[in-house]
Amino acid sequence: MLQTIKRFLELIRPIRWRILAGTITALGSALTALAIPQVLQRLVESFRLSPSTTVVFTAAALVLGLGLLEAGLLWIRRLFSAGPATGLERDMRVELFSYLQRLPVGFHDAWGSGQLLSRAMSDIGQIRRWVAFGLIMWITSTLTTVVGVALLAFANPLLALVFLCGMLPLGYLAYSFVATFQHLSRLAQDQAGDLATTVEQSVQGIRVLKAFGRGGHALEGFLEQADELRSTEIRKATATARFDAGVILLPGLTLGVCLFLGLHFVASGSMNVGELAGFFATAAIVEGPVRMIGMLFGQAIGMKTALDRVDEVLDAPVTITDPDSPRELSTPRGEVELRDVSFHYPDARGGQVGLLSGVNLHIRPGETMALVGVTGSGKSTLLELIPRLYDVTAGAVLIDGVDVRDMRLSDLRSMISVAFEDATLFSDTVRRNVLLGAPWPCAADGTPLPEAEGRAKLEESLKLALATADANFAYDLPQGLDTPIGEEGMSLSGGQRQRLALARAIAAAPSVLLLDDPLSALDTKTEERVTESLRRVLEKTTTLIVAHRTSTVSLADRVAVLDEGRIVAVGTHDELMHTSERYRFIMANLQEEAANNRNINEYAREGEQ
Ligand SMILES: Nc1ncnc2c1ncn2[C@@H]1O[C@H](COP(=O)(O)OP(=O)(O)OP(=O)(O)O)[C@@H](O)[C@H]1O
Ligand SMILES: [Mg+2]
Incomplete structure (x- = not known):
């Protein structure tokens, strides 16, 4: 009292x-x-x-x-x-x-x-x-x-x-x-x-x-x-x-x-x-x-x-904070390394302790790495450790050789952008949703561009991102890019939402791009188109992409296989098909799962009518 x-x-x-x-x-x-x-x-x-x-x-x-x-x-x-x-x-x-x-x-x-x-x-x-x-x-x-x-x-x-x-x-x-x-x-x-x-x-x-x-x-x-x-x-x-x-x-x-x-x-x-x-x-x-x-x-x-x-x-503790003396990265190259990373959720049930244990993974600057593993193996979790949505329980995540815990959170997060598994959008216009993480454009010396020029540049990155995500529907909406997309974007289809989330991640022009199965809700034709234009963006950006389909895996330079809390194999798709039995097993499983998902989607659509 x-x-x-x-x-x-x-x-x-x-x-x-x-x-x-x-x-x-x-x-x-x-x-x-x-x-x-x-x-x-x-x-x-x-x-x-x-x-x-x-x-x-x-x-x-x-x-x-x-x-x-x-x-x-x-x-x-x-x-x-x-x-x-x-x-x-x-x-x-x-x-x-x-x-x-x-x-x-x-x-x-x-x-x-x-x-x-x-x-x-x-x-x-x-x-x-x-x-x-x-x-x-x-x-x-x-x-x-x-x-x-x-x-x-x-x-x-x-x-x-x-x-x-x-x-x-x-x-x-x-x-x-x-x-x-x-x-x-x-x-x-x-x-x-x-x-x-x-x-x-x-x-x-x-x-x-x-x-x-x-x-x-x-x-x-x-x-x-x-x-x-x-x-x-x-x-x-x-x-x-x-x-x-x-x-x-x-x-x-x-x-x-x-x-x-x-x-x-x-x-x-x-x-x-x-x-x-x-x-x-x-x-x-x-x-x-x-x-x-x-x-x-x-x-x-x-x-x-x-x-x-x-x-x-x-009074709830803020456990993920800025370090006392943060280290700066002047021009990030986008090299990502996970060194002996272990992680379990705080409320982990007995069996899950050690969801990730001793993960080692090295992604070179500009490289696209696919991450595959059976469902529940911890792929999404691993992605979330990089922008410090959760902190590792042991080991370290490094960007350009600097531990992410030694960087200012705002610096770290402006370097990275994520398209999550579920495309969370806000009740706002298409434009503002896509430009959510986009930084105000700057001149070469780092000074922010003046109003008109900055806006034009933003508009450019918006168009590029939308084109990459093949979001043609966004232009066809009643008020184009200024159409409010309803609560949590629920007035859009799952595939449309997913493409906007992808465009949002690209528009932020990050050094490190994390994509969690970004094409899962697309039909095969759209997926092909998006994959093609995504390939161009991925050429320049370090990307870790969780893949559930062979088409997504084909975007990657190398593939890493996550199994029972560890990375068990890393290599190109062809190499792994030859050398890793686990990889062959997972790929076979993923294809079967994808076929089942298609059936469920069709069934659901029928039920809706
Ligand atoms: N916020 C959370 N709190 C506690 N446990 C969680 C949380 N999120 C995920 N888990 C558990 O962690 C494990 C790994 O989940 P994660 O989402 O990383 O798997 P995933 O490999 O991405 O699976 P999928 O392929 O189905 O997307 C699962 O057993 C899940 O139940
Ligand atoms: Mg996942």
Whole structure:
């Protein structure tokens, strides 16, 4: 708890003066509100003793003035706190987002996107509400209650005691309502998130669902989730209804008892009518803050959970970082070497320990090396070790003789570009997707080209990359290269997406190009065309290309065979066909697999129709 308070104070440090000003104005408005019953009490008494219109007008003007003052102060309080709190919310979101960018891929493997989304959105939103409203209201409610109860006790201690006894359960009721409600809200949010994920997945996987005739099954699962969400919403409504009833009933009962006793006191002469009126006006004001304290207490617990949840992400270690004294490569040649590289995933199951163990591989500058191996042998993993998406567990990856861990991450990654197995695109235009990694063109001496010239050069590399990837469809789209390609590029076919991802890797003009089976989704004809033009680009760039087909292997100068965590053979295709039995076995397997995949694709397309 102390830790949370410390963290919270640290968080609001930059806006502490505005929060303090907000608290002071809020206190001012609360005390003004409490002053109104005092005026009322005196008005009633003096009017009873000597009825005159002057007394009424003076008092009415006074009450009106106090009311206006209270409202004005409340308004100023909002001005003080709302602006900085939304600024704080924005800063926290930016901090979380940029931290998520820095966290290694291994972190994202372990965390669901829904979890991160709810932390970035609802948890940070909850913290903002607490800063803008909760904290200040908590302080003012507590003070109003203390001063109010003191005023009540001063007017009549016994009545004040009765009032307090009635109010305590109200505070507790408010607290337990907020605690329950927040729990249910979070549950409803998670369930709504799950439901959204289900919709998303079944829309994305509609082809598979249809092909396997599992549409009905998917609907059953969806219905179950929808029912769960509905029952949570009903529980929320029930909790609110109970609270509303309590909020009306408890103060009503308490004030009823107080009135009964109060009238008795007035009748017996121990209290005058003015005091009784003042008592009730004050009690009516104090009732709000008591309820508020309870609610805010519940909210404070929710805020603590929210803060902890955000910190859980911010405290996750960034394991892949820049070295203390980075080494620079002035003109990279693009030589890649894996020296005794071992690797296993942190959450590796028993059998997988040592996914890669003692891998040695040397790719010469400008060379194209194909990497083959049976499925699950670790080819994609090996590729990901080069731009340090994961760090090796032993050994080293070197570029031009420099350990990648000794380079600045930004330098390393601008040297390398990757086309992953699954072509991840962004909901943006074709142009911006392809130019994602492209550096702003520079003159020979390294100075960035001026705007117009730079743009023209970018456009050139875009065209070259697209032509290499044979993305003719990109020009035929309704708005050409400026066509938005829908969420994650889902409005494109698998093959089109894959070609855009290939174009993106080429447009970045890297020294080292890593291609993970980049033509797997293409039909034979397109594949031939792309292979032909890709050959020209590969001539100049060091490339490691994971190959699942002989046509892709034909692009390579040499082929490396990955088997049981090691490179077991390296050589040209012809050499290996003669010398390596393992290579012959893998190639035979790959051809069979490719034929099966074609059948599945055709089957799926039929199912879609
Ligand atoms: N992020 C991850 N976390 C844990 N294990 C992983 C992760 N990614 C892959 N693996 C495991 O590592 C092994 C190798 O995976 P990898 O994707 O490198 O194989 P691959 O050779 O590329 O296979 P394919 O030919 O099917 O693409 C597999 O057993 C896989 O289950
Ligand atoms: Mg793979």
